[in-house]
Amino acid sequence: MLFTIHSLAVIAATFILPRLASAAPALVRNDGACRALPGDADWPQEEEWETLNRTVGGRLIRGVPLAETSCYSTNVSATSEACVTVQREWASLAPFIADPVNIMAPYQQNNTCSPFLAANANATCTLGNMATYAINVSDAASAAAGVKFAHTHNLRLVVKNTGHDHLGRASGRGALALWTHHLKDKTLVDYRSSLYTGPALRLGAGVQVRELSEFAGANGLRAVGGSCPTVGAAGGFTQGSGHGPLSSAYGLGADNTLEFDVVTMDGQHRTVSPDQDADLYWALSGGGAGNWAVVLSVTVRAHRDGPVAGARFSFSREHVTPQVYWNAVEAWMKHVATLNAIPGFRSMARVTRSGFSLDMATLPDASVADMQAALAPFHNTLARLNISLGENETVQHPSYLAHFDAYGTNSAETRNMTIGSRLIPRDLVQDAEKLPPITEALRSIVDESTAGDPLLVVMSNNVSHIYNDNAVNPAWRSSLFLINMVLMSSEQAPWPKLQADLAEMNSWQDRLRLVTPGGGSYGSEATFDNQYWKSEYYGSVYDRLLQIKQQYDPDFVLWNQPAVGSDLYRLRDDGRLCTA
Numbered sequence: 301m302l303f304t305i306h307s308l309a310v311i312a313a314t315f316i317l318p319r320l321a322s323a324a325p326a327l328v329r330n331d332g333a334c335r336a337l338p339g340d341a342d343w344p345q346e347e348e349w350e351t352l353n354r355t356v357g358g359r360l361i362r363g364v365p366l367a368e369t370s371c372y373s374t375n376v377s378a379t380s381e382a383c384v385t386v387q388r389e390w391a392s393l394a395p396f397i398a399d400p401v402n403i404m405a406p407y408q409q410n411n412t413c414s415p416f417l418a419a420n421a422n423a424t425c426t427l428g429n430m431a432t433y434a435i436n437v438s439d440a441a442s443a444a445a446g447v448k449f450a451h452t453h454n455l456r457l458v459v460k461n462t463g464h465d466h467l468g469r470a471s472g473r474g475a476l477a478l479w480t481h482h483l484k485d486k487t488l489v490d491y492r493s494s495l496y497t498g499p500a501l502r503l504g505a506g507v508q509v510r511e512l513s514e515f516a517g518a519n520g521l522r523a524v525g526g527s528c529p530t531v532g533a534a535g536g537f538t539q540g541s542g543h544g545p546l547s548s549a550y551g552l553g554a555d556n557t558l559e560f561d562v563v564t565m566d567g568q569h570r571t572v573s574p575d576q577d578a579d580l581y582w583a584l585s586g587g588g589a590g591n592w593a594v595v596l597s598v599t600v601r602a603h604r605d606g607p608v609a610g611a612r613f614s615f616s617r618e619h620v621t622p623q624v625y626w627n628a629v630e631a632w633m634k635h636v637a638t639l640n641a642i643p644g645f646r647s648m649a650r651v652t653r654s655g656f657s658l659d660m661a662t663l664p665d666a667s668v669a670d671m672q673a674a675l676a677p678f679h680n681t682l683a684r685l686n687i688s689l690g691e692n693e694t695v696q697h698p699s700y701l702a703h704f705d706a707y708g709t710n711s712a713e714t715r716n717m718t719i720g721s722r723l724i725p726r727d728l729v730q731d732a733e734k735l736p737p738i739t740e741a742l743r744s745i746v747d748e749s750t751a752g753d754p755l756l757v758v759m760s761n762n763v764s765h766i767y768n769d770n771a772v773n774p775a776w777r778s779s780l781f782l783i784n785m786v787l788m789s790s791e792q793a794p795w796p797k798l799q800a801d802l803a804e805m806n807s808w809q810d811r812l813r814l815v816t817p818g819g820g821s822y823g824s825e826a827t828f829d830n831q832y833w834k835s836e837y838y839g840s841v842y843d844r845l846l847q848i849k850q851q852y853d854p855d856f857v858l859w860n861q862p863a864v865g866s867d868l869y870r871l872r873d874d875g876r877l878c879t880a
Contacts, residue, residue: 334878335456337474338432344453349433355445359436361479363401365413368425378419386415391716391791397462397530400434400479401427404715406789406798407828408468416792429468429875431458431477437505438482440561440569443594446478447567450857456877457857459590461505461535464528466719467828469536469590469860473875478594480505480535486515489599491558495574499602500558503534505595509544513701521602522546522700524556527648527660529708534598536589540824541772543761543782545662545704549603549644551766552776554586556601562593565853574769583848587771587841588823591863592852608664608703609671613692614657615682622747624685629656630739631685633729633758635678636781640726640762642674651756653746657691660707668696718787718798720805721825722812723779726764728819730780737815745785745811751804757784773839775820783812784825802827809836823862833862 336343344352353360365372367390370382377383389395396404403409411417412428435446450457460470461480470477483504491500501516501523510529516522525533526544533553542553550556559573560581570593572581583592617625629651639645648660663671671694682689697703728734746754760781785808787801806827813819813832821830823837834842845864849856859869859877870880 334872334876335474336454337874337876342454343474344449344455348453352435352445352449356435356442357438359438359442361400361434361436363427363431363433363477365425365427365430366395366399366402367413367415367418371415371418372413372423372425378415383415383418387791390415391714393464393530393715396715397464397481399463400436400460400481401431401477403430403460403463403465403468403471405466405468405471406716406793407802408471411795414792427473429471429473431460431470431472431475434460434477434479436482437478437480437594437596440563440596443478443480443563443596444567444569446476447563447565447594447857450476451565451567451855456859458860459535459594459858461532462508462530464531465536465589466717466825467861469863472860472877480594480596481532482506483596484511485597486511488519488521488602491599491601493558493573493575496558496601499604500599501602502597502599504597505532505534507533509533509537510704513704516602517605517699517701519602520605522605522664523600523602524550524553526553527708529704534600535595536824538598538600539584539587539589539592539595541586541776541822542824543759543822545646545648545660545707546603546664546700547761547763548640548646548662549664550601551763551768552586552761552772553600554770554772555763555766555768557581557585557770558599558601560584560593560595560599561597562595564593565855565857579848580852582769583771583845583852585768585770586773587845587848588838588863590860591849591858591865593858605699606665607667607696607698608662608700609666609668609694609696610663610703610707611661611671611675611694612658612707613675613679614655614690615687616655616690617653618655620685620687622743624687625656626739626743628682628685628687629742630735631681632656632678633724633735633739633781635681636758636760637726637730638677639674640760640780645674645760645762647758647760649758651742651746651758653753655690662703662707664700666696668694671696714788716789716791716793718789718801718805718827719825720785720809720827721822722783722785722809722816723773723775723820723822724781724783724812724816725775725778725818726780727778728816734815738812741811741815742783745808749787749804751801752787752789754808755786755788757786758782759784771838771841771845773820773823773837774841775818775839776822778818779820782822782825785809802829806830828861830862837862838864
């Protein structure tokens with residue numbers, strides 16, 4: 301028997317055991333209120349997995365920790381060339397994106413098979429929180445087979461596209477993963493419906509942001525995608541709301557959806573839209589990732605391409621006092637309100653202990669002069685503060701793809717980070733009395749943290765003019781910008797350090813919550829254990845989303861934290877998912 305990755309490799313069915321594998325425990329009888337785990341008496345027998353493999357055309361894959369073969373197998377060691385390569389790449393996203401079960405989120409990865417611990421005589425290598433098996437989904441039938449199998453055998457079911465997710469929502473101990481990464485079809489559509497008439501792109505679930513931009517550009521179009529080129533454009537990005545360089549011009553990713561091709565948890569293949577299963581379409585458009593159905597493709601609006609003006613600049617705080625530096629940061633936040641009045645203007649700036657940088661300003665269908673005029677008032681403010689610019693560049697590119705490639709700030713993507721966020725209400729920034737407490741909260745996070753060197757990313761996404769009826773957190777519409785708080789860690793960070801960083805991030809989110817009433821958070825760039833997750837990540841649409849979840853997935857076959865309804869179940873310390 302073979303389990304294969306279609307068109308990529310053949311994986312032997314036999315488990316490669318960790319170096320110090322213990323004897324198999326006695327089978328236990330699982331409580332029916334909990335999902336089955338390996339070792340339970342009701343865990344599927346090997347012949348049942350073999351039957352599933354035949355049903356899906358040999359596309360069933362046994363989950364293997366990334367470091368197992370290179371660092372923990374017979375005749376290898378922590379100093380072998382293969383293991384050193386894994387160590388070198390451990391902080392990067394690429395190996396995790398290309399794998400059917402391993403994920404980038406360090407908390408869910410949990411050091412259960414770290415390549416850096418392989419030299420330890422007592423080291424073990426296990427899947428930990430990763431899915432036990434995955435189906436390399438090729439079509440609706442293979443996805444439906446996975447759904448049916450999970451139902452029949454009381455298994456956790458997760459969906460993994462790229463796994464480009466800081467919350468680890470594609471993980472699950474003992475889960476069956478539906479891996480949609482190789483659904484790469486891209487089609488240009490002349491779309492006509494009651495909602496929209498015009499050019500559209502039908503994207504397989506595995507299409508990534510860079511691939512989307514290439515395809516759209518080749519057809520004289522542009523479409524909304526994220527800032528990271530490897531993000532799945534048709535997966536959790538869209539389902540989670542999805543912001544990027546074109547959001548101020550055309551809305552969030554969820555604002556651009558026209559229809560989804562899905563398999564629901566009753567095993568049915570459906571096309572959902574505002575005219576068909578409208579409530580499910582509504583939930584998929586911004587209501588959170590991996591919780592509603594298995595998305596096979598999404599059809600999104602496309603927009604005429606053309607020149608895009610871009611800019612970047614930076615200044616150091618080396619020769620200015622802390623007060624002057626934070627005066628400049630506050631002046632930028634004020635100026636964002638002016639910039640957001642310019643149709644299509646979107647900015648992404650970084651604030652650190654060493655300085656400020658505008659990494660990417662985007663103004664579609666504009667000239668260099670337009671961009672310079674937009675930024676000139678802030679540059680004048682810096683001059684009055686005696687702050688000199690280091691880098692200062694303004695360029696017009698002939699297309700959106702050229703602009704994205706020139707100003708994309710994620711070419712050195714890493715997964716070793718803890719991330720939180722806050723959507724800052726527009727009216728607070730424009731209030732002379734309410735903005736200073738926001739600035740002070742940011743200053744305390746950056747300058748006083750003892751956990752590391754914090755990074756703030758301030759991203760303006762003016763989506764107040766978008767009125768599409770969908771499940772996007774209403775806090776997006778009233779916000780002036782999104783602040784991401786990032787705390788970097790070592791790829792060798794031990795579990796206590798990761799826990800401490802997570803607690804620190806939650807404290808930062810709490811600090812901003814106190815000074816930004818009416819705000820919220822972007823649930824895809826936040827902590828998974830935020831106690832205010834319902835109000836912060838979903839807002840006033842939560843109750844309607846819960847009704848839709850109970851309608852289309854009443855047994856919660858799909859579950860992740862902090863998805864809608866996730867508090868109706870709980871994860872035990874052993875990773876077992878049970879009713880609360």
